[in-house]
Amino acid sequence: MNAILRSSIAGCALLFGAATASAEGLVAYEIVDGTIPVSLTGKPGDPEAGRAALVDRKLGNCLACHTATDLADEQFHGEVGPSLDGVADRWDEASLRMLVVNAKMIYEGTVMPAFHRDAGFNRVMDSFAGKPILTAQQVEDVVAYLKTLKE
16 A cells, blocks of 8 residues: 555545544443443543543544634644533533443544544445544543533
8 A cells, every 4th residue: 555545545534533543442331321431441431531522633633623722822623513612511411421432422423533442434444443543541431521521
């Protein structure tokens, strides 16, 4: 495969947020009333690490679709998804966790990727197959950061 084709494929993977698949597999969780009420790791997330994962273009890449005043120092905010401003006022922790793990469980037609899922995707590069985008700890970290975004 030539370098141009490899670069194009890698760019497409970045666009859809699947650039860095975790070496860690999925963690089992229970969905209760459309939410995930129990931490995936059993310990609190780190909001600073969550912010870093959220803006990292090879991990969460949330700014590809969302804006957030708290992240004004970051470039290239998208306008596909809603603003993250006040997200902690709109959703409780269990719902935020479900949105990060697999938003399609709440919004069937959403383009938001399922960040802690490892199957059911189309045209996944071999190096990313069978791996979630975010580890369980990264999910908890992102949720912890999102909980800081209040009006």
